[in-house]
Amino acid sequence: MSTISLRLSDKEDTLIRKYAELHQVDLSTFIRQAVIEKIEDEYDLTLFNKVWEEEKNKEKLSHEELKKELGL
Numbered sequence: 001m002s003t004i005s006l007r008l009s010d011k012e013d014t015l016i017r018k019y020a021e022l023h024q025v026d027l028s029t030f031i032r033q034a035v036i037e038k039i040e041d042e043y044d045l046t047l048f049n050k051v052w053e054e055e056k057n058k059e060k061l062s063h064e065e066l067k068k069e070l071g072l
Helices: 010-022 027-055 063-070
Strands: none
Touching: 010 027
């Protein structure tokens, strides 16, 4: 396991510690989860943008057209 250190102002330190305490999670777990969530969010957005670019010029059906095509 590795260790990472951060430089924070007193205000940032207090804010982060209080937030973790409020959510009843230890500081290390909170920071680890926050960083992993940030990475996952960026990955999801990158993937969405890639798919959006690939699909944006393709023909699309309206909800009503799809229901009709499916016989609903």
